[in-house]
Amino acid sequence: MKRMIFGLLFILISAPAFPGGGWTKEKGTGFYKIGQWWIISDEHFTSSGEIDPNGTRGTFLTSIYGEYGFSDRITGIVYFPFFARSLVYDQISDTNGSVIIPGEAINSVGDLDISIKYGLIQNKPFVVSATLTLGIPTGNDRGGSDGSLQTGDGEFNQMLTLDVSRSIKWGETYPYFSIYSAFNNRTNGFSDEFRYGFEAGITKGKFTFLTRLQGISSFKNGDTSFNSSGTSIFGNNAEYFLISPELAYSFSNKMGVSATFFHPISGKLIFSKPAYSFGVFFNL
Numbered sequence: 001m002k003r004m005i006f007g008l009l010f011i012l013i014s015a016p017a018f019p020g021g022g023w024t025k026e027k028g029t030g031f032y033k034i035g036q037w038w039i040i041s042d043e044h045f046t047s048s049g050e051i052d053p054n055g056t057r058g059t060f061l062t063s064i065y066g067e068y069g070f071s072d073r074i075t076g077i078v079y080f081p082f083f084a085r086s087l088v089y090d091q092i093s094d095t096n097g098s099v100i101i102p103g104e105a106i107n108s109v110g111d112l113d114i115s116i117k118y119g120l121i122q123n124k125p126f127v128v129s130a131t132l133t134l135g136i137p138t139g140n141d142r143g144g145s146d147g148s149l150q151t152g153d154g155e156f157n158q159m160l161t162l163d164v165s166r167s168i169k170w171g172e173t174y175p176y177f178s179i180y181s182a183f184n185n186r187t188n189g190f191s192d193e194f195r196y197g198f199e200a201g202i203t204k205g206k207f208t209f210l211t212r213l214q215g216i217s218s219f220k221n222g223d224t225s226f227n228s229s230g231t232s233i234f235g236n237n238a239e240y241f242l243i244s245p246e247l248a249y250s251f252s253n254k255m256g257v258s259a260t261f262f263h264p265i266s267g268k269l270i271f272s273k274p275a276y277s278f279g280v281f282f283n284l
Contacts, residue, residue, distance in 0.1 A: 021178035021199065022127035022165035024119040025069030033065040033258075035279035044230035045267035047237075054231040055101070056089040057271075059151075061110055073119040077131070081110030084139060084151035106143035111152040112136040126166050133159040153234060155188035159195070175202040189223030191237050201246075206256075208248040215241040218268075230269035240267035254283050 025031065040058040043051050063081040070076055087105030092098070114134050121128040139152015161182035167174045177200040184193040194217045201210025218237040230238070242264045250256035262275040 021176070021180075022119075022121075022129045022163040024073055024075040024117055024122065024129060025067050027069045027071050030066060030068040030284045031281065032067075032284065033279045033281040035061075035063050035065065035277055037061045037063070037275060037277040039233060039262075039271055039273060039275035041271035041273035043272045045240075045264075045270055045272050046230060047268055049266060049268055051272050052230075055091050057231055058085075058087050058089070059233050060085040061151075063110070073122065075117040075119075077113075077115035077117060077133075079113040079115075081139075081151070084108050084110040086143060086149040086151050088144070088149065104144050104149065106140060106149045106151065108140040108143065108151040109138055111139045126164055128165075129163050131161040131163065133161065135159070148231075150234060153190070155186060155190055157184055157186045157190070159184040161195075170202075173202055173204055175200065177201075186222065189236075191222030192219040193217065194219070206250045208250070208258075209246070210248075211243065211245045213241070213243055215239075230271070233271055233275075235269040238268065238270045240270050241265050242267075248281075256281055 038058065038060040040056065042053060042056040044054050046052050061081040062083040063079060065079045066077070068076050085105060085107050088103050090099045090103040091101040093100050112135075114136065115131050117129050117131040119127065119129045135153075135155075135157040137152050137154050137156055139150065139154075141150045141152050141154030143149035143151070159182050161180055163178055163180045165176060165178035167176040177198070179198050180196065182193075182195040184195060186192055195215070196217075197212060197214040199210060199212045201208060216239055218239050220237050222236055242262055244260055244262045246258055246260040248256055248258035258279050258281060260277045260279075262277070264270070264272055264274070
């Protein structure tokens, strides 16, 4: 039976472009985003990094993300996919067009992430913060007739992230960049992970463009009995390296929209097709 971890893009798939990094929110201010993320794939990376075909599967996550400044140094963060749909499509015969294996789907909530970010160094050329994230297994980890349709991983994890960021003046704009590294401690037989990434962006008028490079490496220290085929966005010992450009448009200083494209450059035991997201964000 397949078992899943919250591998591809769990915090990353709906995290906003503008807050985050080493910066914390000012006391009493908030940033909120309602987002839709999805992937449909008929290919996956194998355990050796090759690409193999699979029956077409899809995952759709509708989420809310929020950051709130409890103080100038302490920011609370919540990510909750309040509607998650995992499905496998009908397998159709190439010969006569008949259904060989009927598809099925499940609807549920996804796994809840709760984080506390603390500003270690603020108001300096470089800002540094540390974030503790708790992954709460609120999703369905054994759905469908064979248990392979899941919207969560069924385990409680703890991740510690260190962010370093800087914004510089360039003409009339202030481009920024951030780097991060994280250790994700997993339970219930899942392998621990090392996560890392780089982000850079610039705002011109009402438009903001940014791009991210993100990766996950598995310590491969989990339960070896897991059957991880890679035919999902979840999989024990899943690894990837991806690029994700994002474009945002602000209607005002309080509201805007954003669209993101996630392209996996390499991976193991994870879908190989691109993912997409769209969101509406609010600065309050």
